[in-house]
Amino acid sequence: MExxxxxxxxxVMLSDLMEAQGINREVDPAFVKRAIxxxxxxxxxxxxHGLFHSEDTPEEVASEVAAIMGMCGFLEYSxxxxxxxxxxxxxxxxxxxxxxxxxxxxxxxxGVSETFVRDMNRFDEFRGREMNSHMPMLDKYRRxxxxxxxxxxxxxxxxxxxxxxxxx
Numbered sequence: 001m002e003x004x005x006x007x008x009x010x011x012v013m014l015s016d017l018m019e020a021q022g023i024n025r026e027v028d029p030a031f032v033k034r035a036i037x038x039x040x041x042x043x044x045x046x047x048x049h050g051l052f053h054s055e056d057t058p059e060e061v062a063s064e065v066a067a068i069m070g071m072c073g074f075l076e077y078s079x080x081x082x083x084x085x086x087x088x089x090x091x092x093x094x095x096x097x098x099x100x101x102x103x104x105x106x107x108x109x110x111g112v113s114e115t116f117v118r119d120m121n122r123f124d125e126f127r128g129r130e131m132n133s134h135m136p137m138l139d140k141y142r143r144x145x146x147x148x149x150x151x152x153x154x155x156x157x158x159x160x161x162x163x164x165x166x167x168x
Contacts, residue, residue: 001041001052008036027051057108065101065112068141069123071148072098075165076125078157089159092166096129103132143168 003011015029023029027048035043045052075097079090101110113131116122147168151161 001045003036003041012036057112061108062112065109065116066122067145068109069098069113069116069126071145071165072141073123073125075144075148075157075162078162081156082159082162086159090162090166092162097166098126098129099137100129100131100133101138102134102136104134105136106138109138140168 012033015033017023018025018027018029031047032044035041035047076095079087079092079095079097082090101113103110110131113123113126117124117126117129117131144165148165151157151165153161157165
């Protein structure tokens with residue numbers, strides 16, 4: 001990380017203001033000042049890794065996550081519309097189709113899903129749900145999405161259509 005002399009001065013002054021006002025937030029102003037004064041700017045990236053990205057998340061990822069979450073929401077709705085005899089034809093157990101993304105290996109997708117629900121108030125059906133699947137899900141969602149797109153319908157999917165998408 002590189003900061004100009006002016007940026008260092010601004011960061012130290014803001015840190016002083018936070019300390020003087022007793023503001024306790026995610027960024028520790030004393031740590032920021034020590035890192036700047038000691039020439040350890042690398043420590044800021046290590047300490048606040050979520051703040052520093054080498055590049056923004058590509059819009060294609062956001063579009064893909066929106067498509068996956070939209071599909072999963074519709075699949076969950078369709079499952080809820082089945083009567084018990086139809087439901088027995090679907091091998092998927094439980095009501096949740098969307099299980100999130102792997103927070104360790106699908107980080108961009110995971111982050112976008114969190115942003116959609118938490119910050120943008122989209123996909124409310126997933127609010128309060130854990131977005132970290134703790135296992136890779138993206139390949140499965142992509143397979144499901146290809147079958148789902150070929151099955152597109154305006155009404156809830158029937159048991160056979162659901163089974164085809166869910167077992168993709």
